[in-house]
Amino acid sequence: TQLLEQSPQFLSIQEGENLTVYCNSSSVFSSLQWYRQEPGEGPVLLVTVVTGGEVKKLKRLTFQFGDARKDSSLHITAAQPGDTGLYLCAGGGRGSTLGRLYFGRGTQLTVWP
Amino acid sequence: NAGVTQTPKFQVLKTGQSMTLQCAQDMNHEYMSWYRQDPGMGLRLIHYSVGAGITDQGEVPNGYNVSRSTTEDFPLRLLSAAPSQTSVYFCASSYSSGNSGNTIYFGEGSWLTVV
Numbered sequence: 001t002q003l004l005e006q007s008p009q010f011l012s013i014q015e016g017e018n019l020t021v022y023c024n025s026s027s028v029f030s031s032l033q034w035y036r037q038e039p040g041e042g043p044v045l046l047v048t049v050v051t052g053g054e055v056k057k058l059k060r061l062t063f064q065f066g067d068a069r070k071d072s073s074l075h076i077t078a079a080q081p082g083d084t085g086l087y088l089c090a091g092g093g094r095g096s097t098l099g100r101l102y103f104g105r106g107t108q109l110t111v112w113p
Numbered sequence: 114n115a116g117v118t119q120t121p122k123f124q125v126l127k128t129g130q131s132m133t134l135q136c137a138q139d140m141n142h143e144y145m146s147w148y149r150q151d152p153g154m155g156l157r158l159i160h161y162s163v164g165a166g167i168t169d170q171g172e173v174p175n176g177y178n179v180s181r182s183t184t185e186d187f188p189l190r191l192l193s194a195a196p197s198q199t200s201v202y203f204c205a206s207s208y209s210s211g212n213s214g215n216t217i218y219f220g221e222g223s224w225l226t227v228v
Contacts, residue, residue, distance in 0.1 A: 009153075033217070042117075042203050042219030043156070088155060090217075100146065100171070101205075101217060105155040
């Protein structure tokens with residue numbers, strides 16, 4: 001059972017286009033994280049959101065946590081080839097499950113010059 | 114900063130062989146975990162530890178053992194390798210960052226092939 005569903009699974013766009021990746025769940029998480037992973041490397045944390053409705057911006061990337069803390073979105077403005085990679089969302093546990101993450105299957109983004 | 118260090122980077126095993134994937138972190142993190150990543154499956158938790166001497170199972174623990182004798186080290190043991198364990202393995206460590214949730218740092222991965 002996949003706790004977090006990401007969509008789309010694959011995304012191929014031209015440089016300069018905007019895109020949104022979605023991460024949805026029926027479960028409530030204490031935090032929601034977004035990672036970017038490049039081939040041959042481990043995931044690297046982009047952002048953590050912890051408050052329902054929270055919006056965080058990281059240059060051209062905008063992250064939003066749903067009001068009910070069950071879903072999140074990642075929006076990239078004016079995508080660049082350097083944005084190419086696997087984007088993973090992950091929900092964080094709390095209490096006895098602190099330190100555990102539940103990952104979505106990822107969105108493979110390719111940005112063509 | 115070394116961060117999370119995994120060894121070996123690549124390993125080929127024959128079915129039935131045993132081996133240990135090593136993981137060490139130098140950030141004094143309480144929490145450590147092992148994930149495996151398979152195509153189209155994302156990362157799945159194998160085992161995790163909330164501190165020295167404490168371990169627990171994740172989503173896919175069968176065929177793997179762990180121990181946490183020190184804060185720094187969290188080795189993953191494959192007792193009798195099977196082709197289904199061919200995967201990329203990631204070790205991760207984290208600390209409780211209060212209202213910021215968990216901040217988790219990953220190693221660079223270990224590519225394991227079981228033939």
